[in-house]
Amino acid sequence: MAWRSIISREYILPERAQIFDTTLRDGEQTPGVALTKDNKIEIAKALDELGVDVIELGFPIVSKGEEEAIKEIAKENLNSKTCVLARANKLDIDKAIECGVDWVHIFIATSDIHLKHKLKMSREEVIEKATRMVEYAKDHNVTVHFSAEDSTRTDLDYLVRVFKAVEEAGADSIDIPDTVGFAVPSVIRIIVSTVKKSLKVPIAIHCHDDMGLAVANSLAAVESGAEIIHATINGIGERAGNASLEEVVVALHTLYGVRTNVRLEKIYRVSRLVEKLTGIIVPKNKAIVGENAFSHESGIHVHGVISSPQTYEPVDPERVGRRRKIILGKHSGKHSVIELARRFGVRLSDEQVEIILREIKNRGDFGHKITEIQFLEMLMYIINRCNIDRKAVIKNICLHSTEAGTIALLYLNILGEDCVLTGFGRNEIEALTNICHTLLERTPGSGLSDYKVWLAPSMKSVSESEVILYTNNNENEEVVGKGIHHSHSIAFAQALINALNQLLEKEGVRND
């Protein structure tokens, strides 16, 4: 709500906006992404739970598998409206209608660049075709959403003519796509408000992020009267992607005071699911859903958030399904050390804080990160206490990989008992994951839920890889294990052991 009254001095903000999710259509068009039918169904259900108003399921003409997946999702009876894409021709529209979805999204390009180089049609021919196809679709009793592709590079008078013609032909809503991610907020405001003046049907906006402006352009459209926003989870999509759903929705709720049906606290889970199934990795520094979005390292910032989280956090992390993290490194100050030690139940003297901080900064200057395990080791060394003992210890890890797959051997000591575990898989991670399942059986009710690997890309020196492993204990609390090693496979094994230790620790506490 932060700025609603200030923004309202210049623009008329709606109370609510609709979210048109296109993760499964424009998002899947991300070069290199291909989802299976099961992947698409899983994502559609997650989006439905998230509370988006419309889910664009795909472009059925693209492939047989795409068509089948869409038809299966359409039968799921989701709360969200379902939609598919169709070019302005009968073949595409027939295929779309066959899918049994609620909305058909018909598009045709309207910019002179596209008319000349792609469609080889005149402006009048485009209007004629668009209206004829909208009428054709409306004759089949579907809701029609009409996009004038490349709107932002289309002559504005002509664009209004196109939209008025399709509105008369029966289109239920129109969409203004910034197809090449070329617009700026001022221009979006001019286009949307001009179109708004001539139309009665709701207006949608569809932005691409080629200049990093997709979210701002979407919000500018809302300021000028757009009521439907096209967005994708994690901002995936053609080239630099589309407007990020998570950023648009959080900005609308917290900055604009414009409500949507989206359940904010579910955003992070859906983001992780889409990351996993598409393979498009969310960078650490991504707003809302990135690993660092609620992490703090610098001394000044940690001091601030410990006193009052508001000082350096625009949104409460729990509101979007996240948790605050304090990271140790060369920018750390004494407040980080005190706070992290406190979390492990240790109170340090000023002198002890100084010693640990000096060591952390020293390691930082040599380019090293400090993991939680290493911090614990420092703590134990400094205070010479052994009650935070590690329950599981890696004695040796051995991986053997060929094109056929990987075999992993893990020599461990768990609660004093030596053991060797083996696992086979199509790669190093799968082999270790198979071991992981065996291990986690020892703590009943727990299971491996997810993981992330960051490979530090470096040619000159071998950097460290970081692995974060999410496991669930039997209370369904998330336990996060971390590992850092030159090899990501070894880091994965370390993360596994780290998570296991925490699970054993918690069980231990309960048994006391």
Place this chain on the structure above:
Amino acid sequence: MAWRSIISREYILPERAQIFDTTLRDGEQTPGVALTKDNKIEIAKALDELGVDVIELGFPIVSKGEEEAIKEIAKENLNSKTCVLARANKLDIDKAIECGVDWVHIFIATSDIHLKHKLKMSREEVIEKATRMVEYAKDHNVTVHFSAEDSTRTDLDYLVRVFKAVEEAGADSIDIPDTVGFAVPSVIRIIVSTVKKSLKVPIAIHCHDDMGLAVANSLAAVESGAEIIHATINGIGERAGNASLEEVVVALHTLYGVRTNVRLEKIYRVSRLVEKLTGIIVPKNKAIVGENAFSHESGIHVHGVISSPQTYEPVDPERVGRRRKIILGKHSGKHSVIELARRFGVRLSDEQVEIILREIKNRGDFGHKITEIQFLEMLMYIINRCNIDRKAVIKNICLHSTEAGTIALLYLNILGEDCVLTGFGRNEIEALTNICHTLLERTPGSGLSDYKVWLAPSMKSVSESEVILYTNNNENEEVVGKGIHHSHSIAFAQALINALNQLLEKEGVRND
């Protein structure tokens, strides 16, 4: 230039803007990032070549290593002005002045939230301290850049009072930081234009990306009279990071018609360097510098860019040091197949195009990507020609990893000759890289320049990893090798062989 005349109807745009790069200060404060002295020097030199106006080198009070790195860079006599950060106290300012840089960037928080929870000072005390410290720095003959931390949550009348006081005390420029990434463009415009009315010194803007609005907010500041923009390469920084330098600069040049000193064609190289040295991976869907920013898969888009790149590209990729890529997948159309076959010197019949396209879509429905090697294999199978023969063939790969390191064995047939190569390294990639160097010695003048690895994160099914390997031949042309496998190590070996084949192919062509 696209929108300059339209934006100028509402706002007064400057002809030029200055870029204040803070990759080495706020960027290095990215949780988990730690740069060595050599890393910092290498990045500073690259930023200088890129043409940024000011380079903020760091925060000398943070650590001994930080201070030494700054002092060494200050001696390099760069064209860019150098700057360091200091809190508003004598200790920090003395340390800053000692570094021998051109600018000292003094900051103190001004929002009530920060005053109450962090500084525990009154508004008057903050003004008094700020002016006293600016005067103190000015007495030592440095250029003073003053930031009112958390400006966007500061009472606007008070903010103007603070800035007027430090201007009178001698500050050479002032900066408005959106410390928690909380502002929207309308609010930035109100703040900047209000401050602008009361001040004579240049105004800077410093935006964070917590809501995905950092770039738009920076541009809104330029619309309202800011002349200096704080930004970081790849948008790294605290939490969700800062405004991305590459996005701000490209938007200013191409959309706003506002010039900077930045050499656009060097952006991509610097982005890759920062990615490598910080370990913060650039996502595929990042504007300008992401792997997909100029990649096209969907049939409609590929058809468009082949007819005229403008149809689906807002900027010519070569202008920012990139190249256009066509990716094959389930969204591909016949134009992609024809174009890619043409690049390999093959003309296909309509029927052949259909067969290949059906196979690509079929694989896509099962979630598989199609690499260039696989496409070549399909081409060869279809047309039954052997003149695109592979020069190097992997017969077997074997990797053995422990905590101590990895040993790699590669059984190859190169130009008909069998051979076994071995390499050792601290991880799988280093072991393979060492083999790579041996291999590349066979094609004189060539060398390995860089690589990227994407690990598709997936718990349920083992996804494919993708490796891109950049090598240089003796004409210093870049050759890009690709590999896809469940294991990223094996994918890396495949990429290596693919690159080697291309190098041999080019050499072969030359020898004919």
